[in-house]
Amino acid sequence: MEKISGNKMIDQKTIIKNIPNALSTVTLPKSFGKKNQGKVRDYYVKKGKRIIITTDRQSAFDKILSLVPFKGQVLTGLSEFWFKKTKDIVPNHFISAPDPNVMIVKSCKIIPVEMVVRGYISGVTSTSIWTAYNNGERIIYGIKFPEGLKKNQKLKKPVITPTTKAETGHDERLTRDEIIKRKIVPKKLYTEMEKAALGLFARGEKICSRAGIILVDTKYEFGLYNGKLMLIDEIHTPDSSRFWIKKSYLSRFKNGLEPENFDKEFMRIWFKEHGYTGEGKIPKMPKEFIAKIAERYIGIYEKITGKKFKAENIKNIQKRIKNNLTALD
Ligand SMILES: Nc1ncnc2c1ncn2[C@@H]1O[C@H](COP(=O)(O)OP(=O)(O)O)[C@@H](O)[C@H]1O
Ligand SMILES: [Mg+2]
Structure with missing residues (x-):
């Protein structure tokens, strides 16, 4: 698969360029069954298995606030890392990851x-x-x-x-x-x-x-x-x-200071400063700010896994996912 970042940390310009390519949803052909949606994930259930597609939807205050490019790939990669590192403690649903945004899992009650x-x-x-x-x-x-x-x-x-x-x-x-x-x-x-x-x-x-x-x-x-x-x-x-x-x-x-956080608290703060706490019109985040969020997600991935984040080409991410899933059948 073509990589767009090679071995260097993906920069702000690349992220901004990819904002329009961020993944909001994936509609698979009818043969995959009915499409279901959570706040962040789309999923399809068939024969005891579940296809979980982690999109780039960003939620806070229980609302979808925007799309953050590469977020779905980070979440999928991190979860896969942890599922493998913890399966001796308790079994987990992970079966495979046929695409950087997709996991096939055991469908559970x-x-x-x-x-x-x-x-x-x-x-x-x-x-x-x-x-x-x-x-x-x-x-x-x-x-x-x-x-x-x-x-x-x-x-x-x-x-x-x-x-x-x-x-x-x-x-x-x-x-x-x-x-x-x-x-x-x-x-x-x-x-x-x-x-x-x-x-x-x-x-x-x-x-x-x-x-x-x-x-x-x-x-x-x-x-x-x-x-x-x-x-x-x-x-x-x-x-x-x-x-x-x-x-x-x-x-x-x-010294009574708040810890330096590495999560989405700074995003909640931005929304609060712009008068939004979950009700009314959602203020639009500037591109640079969306890029900062993406960089944060990527940074956490790299720190925890100790691996460089290889950003996939997301120019036509829907098509890529469909191709990777169809190849499985
Ligand atoms: N292996 C599984 N079997 C059944 N349900 C699952 C499994 N893994 C995740 N889920 C459910 O799929 C949904 C994933 O979508 P998500 O966007 O995370 O939803 P939410 O808005 O509830 O956070 C969640 O409702 C989660 O509980
Ligand atoms: Mg969830």
């Missing part, structure tokens, strides 16, 4: 709980533990937190703060007891999910740490395949995780 694991007390949304703690709560998600914690402090050990996996609307806080009492997940299976989630997080922390990154918190989704627990969706990507830069964390924390 989704378990309707999102397993959020947090190593630090942080966040600004209604489901984050800092928001609750700062409002005076000390038992959050059924977990007891000590007095005197500061924003962005490392927790003694990582905690699981589960939420509902809502089809529409926002995620809601759950506790372990509720999940079991309301029979959302049977106790034995939930215990297995907890063990897997903490094991995955520990592995993630270790590999990120070697790359100079703190894995702050992340979200896992699980499913059942032939009755067996399976990690599904994506793992340790900038869309599902918060990353901080390790080198400056401690000195900034001690």
Whole structure:
């Protein structure tokens, strides 16, 4: 396949040039079955397998805000990296990646709980533990937190703060007891999910740490395949995780400064500064800013995997995907 970046870091000019080529959706021929869409992914289900196409759609505040070229390729590549690095902890859905934006996976019965694991007390949304703690709560998600914690402090050990996996609307806080009492997940299976989630997080922390990154918190989704627990969706990507830069964390924390983040917080800030927090007309991001987001995604990919990002030619990405998928049949 033709590469457009060779071995050097893809530059801003190349990214800007490729903004019009970014992937918004892929419509496959009828033989692939019905097209389904999440916020970021398009997927097709057939004979127990799922074709997951990760597009370049960028979401925040639960809305699609723009397209970011190469984002889908980064998310697919990173997830593949992590699926391979963690399959000894819990089996996952990954079968193959026939195209840089596509994964073929085992289609599972989704378990309707999102397993959020947090190593630090942080966040600004209604489901984050800092928001609750700062409002005076000390038992959050059924977990007891000590007095005197500061924003962005490392927790003694990582905690699981589960939420509902809502089809529409926002995620809601759950506790372990509720999940079991309301029979959302049977106790034995939930215990297995907890063990897997903490094991995955520990592995993630270790590999990120070697790359100079703190894995702050992340979200896992699980499913059942032939009755067996399976990690599904994506793992340790900038869309599902918060990353901080390790080198400056401690000195900034001690001085009461926010950590240098490596995730999409700066994008949320831009939207807030332009008067948007999820309602009304979506402000249009300047090209340079979109390029900055793309560069960030690529930077995280390179840091974590230790590999150069080889940007695929995306001039006609729809066609490329169709060709790669048809070649499989
Ligand atoms: N192996 C799998 N089996 C069944 N469902 C899956 C699997 N992997 C991912 N999913 C689901 O496919 C969808 C992927 O689309 P995405 O754009 O990530 O959706 P969302 O807007 O919910 O984040 C999600 O609903 C996710 O739970
Ligand atoms: Mg998702």
